[in-house]
Amino acid sequence: MQIRVQTFTVNKRVPLTISRGTTAQSTNVWLILEHDGIEGWGEASPFEAGRTPQTTAAIAQALQYLAPKLIDLTPYDRQPIDVIMADLKLPSAARTALDLALHDWLGKRLDLPLWQLWGLDRRRIVPTSVTIGINTPDAAQQRLRSWIEFTTVRAVKIKLGSPEGLDADQAMCAAVLKDVPDGAKVSVDANGGWDLAGAIAMSHWLGDRGVTYLEQPLAPGNEQDLLPLYRESPLPIFIDESCFNSFNIPALADRVHGINIKLMKSGGLSEALRMVHTAQAHGLQLMFGCYSDSILANTAAAHLAPFAHHIDLDSHLNLLDDPFTGATMQDGCLVPTDLPGLGVGLTPVASLRGR
Amino acid sequence: MQIRVQTFTVNKRVPLTISRGTTAQSTNVWLILEHDGIEGWGEASPFEAGRTPQTTAAIAQALQYLAPKLIDLTPYDRQPIDVIMADLKLPSAARTALDLALHDWLGKRLDLPLWQLWGLDRRRIVPTSVTIGINTPDAAQQRLRSWIEFTTVRAVKIKLGSPEGLDADQAMCAAVLKDVPDGAKVSVDANGGWDLAGAIAMSHWLGDRGVTYLEQPLAPGNEQDLLPLYRESPLPIFIDESCFNSFNIPALADRVHGINIKLMKSGGLSEALRMVHTAQAHGLQLMFGCYSDSILANTAAAHLAPFAHHIDLDSHLNLLDDPFTGATMQDGCLVPTDLPGLGVGLTPVASLRGR
Secondary structure, three states: OEEEEEEEEEEEEEEEEEOOEEEEEEEEEEEEEEEOOEEEEEEEOOEOOOOOOEOHHHHHHHHHHHHHHHOOOOOOOHHHHHHHHHHHOOOHHHHHHHHHHHHHHHHHHHOOEHHHHOOOOHHHOOOEOEEEOOOOHHHHHHHHHHHHHHOOOOEEEEEOOOOOOHHHHHHHHHHHHHOOOOOOEEEEEOOOOEOHHHHHHHHHHHHHOOOOEEEOOEOOOOHHHHHHHHHHOOOOEEEOOOOOOHHHOHHHOOOOOEEEEEHHHHOOHHHHHHHHHHHHHOOOEEEEEOOOOOHHHHHHHHHHHHHOOEEOOOHHHHEOOOOEEOOEEEOOEEEOOOOOEOOOEEOOOOOOOOO | OEEEEEEEEEEEEEEEEEOOEEEEEEEEEEEEEEEOOEEEEEEEOOEOOOOOOEOHHHHHHHHHHHHHHHOOOOOOOHHHHHHHHHHHOOOHHHHHHHHHHHHHHHHHHHOOEHHHHOOOOHHHOOOEOEEEOOOOHHHHHHHHHHHHHHOOOOEEEEEOOOOOOHHHHHHHHHHHHHOOOOOOEEEEEOOOOEOHHHHHHHHHHHHHOOOOEEEOOEOOOOHHHHHHHHHHOOOOEEEOOOOOOHHHOHHHOOOOOEEEEEHHHHOOHHHHHHHHHHHHHOOOEEEEEOOOOOHHHHHHHHHHHHHOOEEOOOHHHHEOOOOEEOOEEEOOEEEOOOOOEOOOEEOOOOOOOOO
């Protein structure tokens, strides 16, 4: 098989601020696999959740280094490919780009969408949340209003963990809660911006206001503090940055209620499925989330969405210039189509270099 | 989809005695699924490892009860089918029969063998052990000799846990060890026939004699005693009857080195794969085993065999009248073929009723 990669830059409609900083655009990696006359596509988006930031350059370089080692293999040789990727210690997002392309290729080769190949039921997909970044109360309220104008909002994720402290968090959250549509589910993601005492206090404050769950309240590395929080919190606790893959789950299963699976952390759909199985064996809840992914990677995650209790796959909805098409929004839910593989294409006006 | 079931009886070349008793024949269930002009086949074999024995009659009855509930579904509707099976609380072996047929159907529909659909590498399959049942030292030695005449023996599993005690176990084991072919791996399965003190003593005795691993030394229900055994044993400890499915793994992961996955316990290939993923996340080793399965179910397990450190899929080799064909023995390894689905057929002389 042959693979080639090219980068592309996507710009956000509204810059997004979380506890770690603000992003207005992202330069992602597009991987095109070709074998036997069929193309499979994958994507990697850079992110900073781990110890080593996974930059666009590092991801693209890793894939360039990998490409010649795959030439004598076919997309069916998944076990040998995984051995090669493990030996090279590729960044997880680089593995994701290839994994998505391998799955897309297989589904196209078999003329089946992945959700159907896996026997999943699209009617089980719950609404995706739309994300409200850290901002002033007025601006956050305005952001929710513009989301509501833009799409059907049945779930809202509020980013807290403001550098300005818990008072700022509460003021912004209270402002957003006023305008949440009736029946919509609200969750909070602190992106590790709180300490234990703050997280416990906020869990009660948020629980009193009907918030559904609380994501990554403590910074990665503070997993020992999850135990007392787990005991005290009236809200289910989900972890994101504290859990990259299935191997991280057993040690966390006694101190969280659920896991936020992201393809860029896991290394792709194969490992995401291993995380689903491991988390289920531990009785944990599941959600799927994203970084600055285009609709390509979010569509890939949507194929596994029937497993999830919560979905947060809205990054592509906040892009001005997504070059791809894929899963469609249906009454607030991101639903993969009947097209084979991932079901991803190029937007009519996409001007990606080399296409 | 339509399913129909029929029972068939297979007779052992040599009756097999384990700590719980002797079997000379088994009446198994053959499930035929039909949809869209394609047949998928599955098998259930009765077994007694759990609290409630899963009898042939109970399995067949459960499947008869299930059949009409599947009529409006297709083999792609795996998630809804699993919900129906869970709601009905079907015996695991009944679920296995349907799961195998669903996988066989899918592979035939896609014109791919399952190992290839899953991207697995058949060259990773390790030799299957051949089983020496509890017997006199002379008879056990003779059994090994007849195995060696019958097939290439690269791994031997010795059944211990004799009702006559540890001296009888040691005498029989010592006799068999004398005739094990050079380079062949030897393992011991006590089928829960020992207490903690006996298991610790035997782990040292067997370790001194080069045995590779020790399976289910203690009876199910005695899992608390696995902790001291785990600390004391020089041999890796595998569990079988103590672990049916992925949900059983987390509580055992701190006290065993590996899991024996059997399709009849798990409920099929789907749950076996969930067990593989959960066990891998816990850093556990894996093996695949069988009950009185024909080559149909053993071939299904062989498709997942590239994941396993040890393989014990020899029950069909000890059948006089296996009605099926499937995976073939290649230099001591049970290897699935290039045929689509499970790659299982009827033997030329099979006289199953209704065919």
